[in-house]
Amino acid sequence: MDHFARLGLPAALDTDAAALDKAYFARQRQWHPDRFVGKPAEERARASVEAAALNDAYRTLKDPLARAVYLAELKGVKLPGDGKTIDDPELLMEVMDAREELHEATSIAEVDALAAFAREDLQKALADLPRLFLANDKPAIRKALLRMRYLDKFADEAKARRSNLGSNPGRS
């Protein structure tokens, strides 16, 4: 059973966060191991497996990028393992340039600007995904997702770099 079916949701890019929570809570109420304390071992084992599968589904569908990657894989788009080789020369160049910029950034403001840029780029790419999915353009979907995955990672690296420059995340 795929993650969407497990939670009784349509397999779509734009899963509604509140609907996801509601579906997840309702099913966990039924299957969470806390409901099976004192029950026979097989029932407990079954509940544990169900609850774990629900958690996996929830975790994947909650994050827009992970959800898009999952949906693409359901549609038969094959992506390399997370964090593995980049096989797109254009993207490779972009990644190398960006990393260099990040490495050379000496102020928090510069790092923040780079991170904000990456996040904005990621949002734009996410917004463009429905078009690609509608056209069922698998090579384009693959290319876009690889790039988004990199942007996401880059934002994390920027966070690390920021903390290395010796500051606490400011109050907001």
Next chain:
Amino acid sequence: MTLLEIHEPGETPLPHAGEGTLAVGIDLGTTNSVVAIAREGKPAALHDETGKALVPSVVAYPSAGGVIVGDEARVLMANEPKNVVASVKRLMGRGAADVHAVAGVLPYEIEPGTGETDMVKLRIAGKARSPVEISAEILKALKARAEAALEKQVERAVITVPAYFDDAARTATRDAARVAGLEVLRLVNEPTAAALAYGLDKGKEGLYAVYDLGGGTFDFSLLRLEKGVFQVLATGGDTALGGDDFDRAIAERMFEERQKDGLGDKVDEGAVKNALALARHMKEQLSDRDQTSGRLELAGVPSFHALTRPEFDAMVASYAKRTIDIARRVLDDADMKVDEVHGVVLVGGSTRVPLVRSAVADMIGTAPLTDIDPDEVVALGAALQAEALTGGSDTLLLDVTPLSLGLETMGGIVEKIVPRNTPIPVQLAQDFTTYQDGQSAMAIHVVQGEREMVDDCRSLARFELLGIPPMTAGAARIRVTFAVDADGLLTVSAEEKTTGVAQRVEVKPSYGLSHEDMADMLYDSLDHAEEDMTRRLLTEARVEARRNLLALDSALAKDAGLLSPEERAELDAARARIEKAVAGEDRDEINAAAEALETLSKPFAERRMDRGIREALSGMAVTDLEGRVGEG
């Protein structure tokens, strides 16, 4: 006691009420422990004859014989320090290296001969005892108190643990309960239990933070509370940070003052215990006074020590800052901003320290909630959960795993399988492959922590998947599955998917392998993220280069005859260059050397491929093919 319980129609009465056994909630704390019971959603701590709910987590084995737990044990501390042990929770699942010293002397006597990889054992009253059996004594005392108060047998309990407790410490806690004759219905994280008490008893809803600073541990959790659902979004902490550190700072200052005054002390275990007891008293005084003083007498030599609030604040400021840094990181992990937090719940006796309280208020921007006694709130939440688990309830508690779980891969890099803050129970798998031709075994090393390199994480277990049939490197598909149950305990299994060779291990933690404690690990992880990345890239380059060398060696072993002596010499030189580069730290040089080898070995590879084709077509006349192969 209610003699007649009336239930609404359709509501389930406690199914076990008739069996004469009850389920309680237990907060097994570093400094104090509390046992509580909930009936019909109303929790209450169980008191002793004098009305006290707190049981000091102090165990004495007096020279007269027997075991004493609680206040009386604490009293014995001054006279028979060698027979009394406090703060044993700090040692649950820990190795000898994890024990911290005061003034160079431990407030514990470590049993000599405790192995590097064993849980530490203490020598008390002339006998070696493990933290598990000492904790079991505290649990027995709590069980006895509950049975006396309820006039019924108590055999089942929900026991709370710091959210940030690792697998070793959780297992040790479960073991202690077993020794005490208690069935653990569930291990619940302390901040989650506190949220349960506030959510169920006070009807709070929205996004709440729980700041839990106890005697020896710090936890910070972020939860969403709504309509009976308690969803932990993120958690973080430090299992070696708490009020004990404040006591230690004060005690160390006293020793320094005595030294300045020329009192030649013999600082032994007893002296340290006495100084710590006085320090704790002075700390408590400063919670509602601006200054205090105390008299310390060691070996008949007295000294007087004064301490003002500002001086004390300065001593604990760095600890308070550490907790705030962790709290910010947890918010960051949950992608939440401080102003989205509706309120912060204070838990643990150490939140009575005014500086701690103001640091929390400053960060969150609202006055912390303290409607429920911070010493009792965790036990009350545990009692509510115990009732829910045995009596049925509509409450749903969704917790997360506090630390990332992963595996060691080539070169000591950690591959994270279960990231921290993943909802539990969870089961996640990842496929790995073999590195060498004909590799028949794979070592599986399970680690917990946030850093990129194995040496910086806590080692949980090692096992070996044996009997992998001979295959070329990279052909085997080994699926490693991590399952974390609702108690936060891990099971790891591995299976070779093409042939079904399976192995399953319950993780038996290898205690104390890590010299750094886990707390520092997460604390360091972000600070070191960039350095880790560089090291990771370097390691990856090395692994890749070594893989190339192995491939070359295997090709040479088969087809060395295809090379002229000059070509062979060139390849050997390129090989030597890689070996030298791999031994060094320069990633660019490693990559350059690997590239040089690749260019150089290309003709060789082509010739091997040609020969392969020729062999495949060996039935045909070689002359017919030569022309075509030459063109290719």
